[in-house]
Amino acid sequence: MWNYSFTMPSAMILLILVIFYFRRPRMPIRMNITFLELLFIHTMTLVTDYMSSRVDETFTLYPAAYVYSLNLVFFVFFLARIYWFFLFTLDILGNHAPLPGRLRKAAPLVFILSELTALSSPFTNAVFFMDARGYHPGRYYGVLYVCFFFYLIAAAILILRNGRRLPSPVRNSLLSVVMILAVGNIVRMLLPMLLVMNTFCLMSILVLYLSFENPDLFLSDRGDAFNLRAFKLVLTEWSRKNTCHLVSFIIRDYSEIRGIYGGVLMDKGIRLISEYLSGQFPKCLVFYLRNGSFALVSPTALDARRISGEIASRFQKPWISDEKELMLTPAFLEVQMDRTGTSADHVISTLLLALENAARTGYLEDPAVPISIQAIDQYLIDRQSLESALTHDRLEVFLQPLVDSATGHLVAAEALSRIRRENGELIPPSVFIPIAEKDGSIIPLGEQVLRRTCRFIRDNDLQAMGLKWINVNLSPYQCMSPDLAARFRVILEDFAVPAELIHLELTEQSINDYSLLEHQLLALQELGFQFALDDYGSGHSNLTRVREYPFKNIKLDMAIVRNYFRDRDPLLPALVQGFKQMGFSITAEGIETKEMADALAEIGCDYLQGYYFSQPVSMSVFLARYRTTPEDREDAHPSHQ
Numbered sequence: 001m002w003n004y005s006f007t008m009p010s011a012m013i014l015l016i017l018v019i020f021y022f023r024r025p026r027m028p029i030r031m032n033i034t035f036l037e038l039l040f041i042h043t044m045t046l047v048t049d050y051m052s053s054r055v056d057e058t059f060t061l062y063p064a065a066y067v068y069s070l071n072l073v074f075f076v077f078f079l080a081r082i083y084w085f086f087l088f089t090l091d092i093l094g095n096h097a098p099l100p101g102r103l104r105k106a107a108p109l110v111f112i113l114s115e116l117t118a119l120s121s122p123f124t125n126a127v128f129f130m131d132a133r134g135y136h137p138g139r140y141y142g143v144l145y146v147c148f149f150f151y152l153i154a155a156a157i158l159i160l161r162n163g164r165r166l167p168s169p170v171r172n173s174l175l176s177v178v179m180i181l182a183v184g185n186i187v188r189m190l191l192p193m194l195l196v197m198n199t200f201c202l203m204s205i206l207v208l209y210l211s212f213e214n215p216d217l218f219l220s221d222r223g224d225a226f227n228l229r230a231f232k233l234v235l236t237e238w239s240r241k242n243t244c245h246l247v248s249f250i251i252r253d254y255s256e257i258r259g260i261y262g263g264v265l266m267d268k269g270i271r272l273i274s275e276y277l278s279g280q281f282p283k284c285l286v287f288y289l290r291n292g293s294f295a296l297v298s299p300t301a302l303d304a305r306r307i308s309g310e311i312a313s314r315f316q317k318p319w320i321s322d323e324k325e326l327m328l329t330p331a332f333l334e335v336q337m338d339r340t341g342t343s344a345d346h347v348i349s350t351l352l353l354a355l356e357n358a359a360r361t362g363y364l365e366d367p368a369v370p371i372s373i374q375a376i377d378q379y380l381i382d383r384q385s386l387e388s389a390l391t392h393d394r395l396e397v398f399l400q401p402l403v404d405s406a407t408g409h410l411v412a413a414e415a416l417s418r419i420r421r422e423n424g425e426l427i428p429p430s431v432f433i434p435i436a437e438k439d440g441s442i443i444p445l446g447e448q449v450l451r452r453t454c455r456f457i458r459d460n461d462l463q464a465m466g467l468k469w470i471n472v473n474l475s476p477y478q479c480m481s482p483d484l485a486a487r488f489r490v491i492l493e494d495f496a497v498p499a500e501l502i503h504l505e506l507t508e509q510s511i512n513d514y515s516l517l518e519h520q521l522l523a524l525q526e527l528g529f530q531f532a533l534d535d536y537g538s539g540h541s542n543l544t545r546v547r548e549y550p551f552k553n554i555k556l557d558m559a560i561v562r563n564y565f566r567d568r569d570p571l572l573p574a575l576v577q578g579f580k581q582m583g584f585s586i587t588a589e590g591i592e593t594k595e596m597a598d599a600l601a602e603i604g605c606d607y608l609q610g611y612y613f614s615q616p617v618s619m620s621v622f623l624a625r626y627r628t629t630p631e632d633r634e635d636a637h638p639s640h641q
Contacts, residue, residue: 081201499528
């Protein structure tokens with residue numbers, strides 16, 4: 001009666017697919033669960049289709065209740081299969097574009113009505129009935145085809161409607177499945193006695209498997225950890241459902257270390273780390289993202305400090321492969337997502353950027369303590385503010401006065417760059433200066449500060465304010481530019497400002513290797529610039545080392561100044577006198593009280609700078625305050641006497 005020629009080959013192919021699918025690790029996400037359910041439903045449909053057809057051919061050998069029950073089970077699974085194809089399509093679309101929440105609620109209605117119609121057949125003969133001649137389609141048998149085409153059309157509409165959001169391979173695969181199922185349904189309508197519908201459904205399942213469910217698509221090629229593609233799927237789904245937590249880390253200086261150890265050995269090390277993470281944290285999904293970065297993800301809260309501490313402890317021991325030791329150092333980040341929070345795409349792009357930055361310089365003093373995604377977001381906002389300020393000429397320059405310790409009168413000022421966020425809030429220099437040094441924008445930033453300083457000198461009478469020079473900070477990264485002196489010369493010439501009116505400040509940390517700076521400093525010195533050593537006492541320079549450089553002024557770091565007022569150690573007075581005997585002038589930073597100002601003047605400091613005299617202020621405020629006579633300024637600031 002029925003043609004079974006396609007049944008056995010379909011069953012054998014399905015068996016191979018199921019065995020291979022279950023042998024590889026899978027992520028506990030909705031898409032995979034739906035596919036697993038689809039495999040089960042399709043298997044049951046194939047089995048019950050074959051069994052019910054055989055029983056219908058020999059129905060006289062079985063009780064009527066058994067024959068009806070077997071046919072009912074087949075129709076239940078037959079209708080469920082097309083519904084689960086539709087659900088899987090929703091899962092795939094949901095990974096790429098938000099879908100209306102009511103869609104999942106409305107979709108089951110047709111399925112439920114169709115199932116109820118089929119289940120009523122023993123009483124209504126709606127889909128099938130049995131009589132003395134055997135099995136017969138019922139008067140509402142077409143409900144099967146209506147249900148089938150309803151979900152196919154609905155799926156096609158959703159795919160096409162979201163076509164622009166979908167990658168081409170995803171869109172083409174889903175449309176192929178719809179077309180295969182549509183052709184299979186038409187063949188079943190035209191040739192109802194040929195049991196070929198299961199083969200068409202198996203073809204669709206194979207397309208879904210190869211396109212979306214093949215475990216090799218989601219596993220890293222370096223161990224059993226999941227890859228970046230899988231990472232995005234998990235974050236997309238889990239962040240929509242509930243809180244999603246992750247702890248991530250990256251191997252510091254990964255590119256350099258890979259070059260030292262070699263790619264083969266480093267890949268084996270990545271596998272060892274993946275195995276360790278999977279074994280040590282079985283409740284988390286382990287992902288290897290790229291370039292030495294890993295992530296542990298959980299739908300429940302994670303003790304990020306404990307986990308990062310355990311991992312950091314393990315990294316204190318070598319990773320041994322082929323009797324060779326790999327000594328690696330991680331840097332950690334922590335992310336918590338909720339349903340009202342950041343999108344998966346944003347988290348991934350932010351996380352990868354933050355990890356790569358952490359690999360080079362790190363965000364934290366303690367690399368075993370993870371940083372939050374909010375801190376990373378703020379970092380990106382501040383970096384964007386920096387880029388915008390430089391691009392649209394919105395950099396501000398503030399001035400902080402330096403006073404003569406003997407007279408208390410203004411003698412110089414320090415030019416300090418300032419950048420604002422969109423809300424007008426000032427970004428601390430300790431935040432945006434490291435950003436500028438990392439991404440190379442410190443060079444245009446330094447040049448803009450010099451330009452604004454030169455404009456200020458050109459447009460104002462410094463002598464009337466008592467100003468003899470203005471200090472401008474010079475980053476060691478600027479000194480890496482081979483044409484630094486030539487660029488500074490152009491700026492000076494543009495504003496017709498003599499270089500003698502500008503002193504360039506270099507921090508103590510930047511003078512560790514004089515051979516790298518010597519050429520640049522000599523070229524700048526030939527232009528007429530003078531130099532000051534900033535933040536002395538924050539590094540490890542000694543008196544002999546300082547003499548190698550063409551400094552005229554030494555600025556004592558505020559930390560060493562404050563320490564002196566804690567215990568009045570005689571070291572600072574001796575240090576000041578030592579510098580003065582070597583011909584340096586001395587500036588003390590961090591002056592906050594009259595007592596500090598008087599004491600530092602007494603031990604020999606030439607210039608004083610700090611909040612006691614003034615915070616850094618905008619150029620307009622500086623002009624309003626100091627474009628007066630010294631007597632007027634003294635009257636305006638009696639507390640400074």
